Amino acid sequence: MTSKLKKSWQEKLHDSKDLPKVIKVTEKMSKRWGEGTCVIPAPIEVDEIMRKVPEGKLITVNDIREKLARKHKASFG
Numbered sequence: 001m002t003s004k005l006k007k008s009w010q011e012k013l014h015d016s017k018d019l020p021k022v023i024k025v026t027e028k029m030s031k032r033w034g035e036g037t038c039v040i041p042a043p044i045e046v047d048e049i050m051r052k053v054p055e056g057k058l059i060t061v062n063d064i065r066e067k068l069a070r071k072h073k074a075s076f077g
Helices: 009-014 027-033 043-051 061-071
Strands: 021-024 037-040
Touching: 009 043, 037 061, 043 061
Parallel strands: none
Antiparallel strands: 021 037
């Protein structure tokens, strides 16, 4: 019986798989988000944005989504 070691958070952060990718919004998604395209970022991209926030300052999830959407030319993130 082999035991599978859990990945560390650093390993997960750097495991981008096939991300980032921009997908077309499906009909089901459009009811909540609207029409267009959506970016699904790689974890490292989100980390990079968060690390650029100066100490004592705040960035919201919506700010991160907007930055990623602009970067990938998508309607939203």
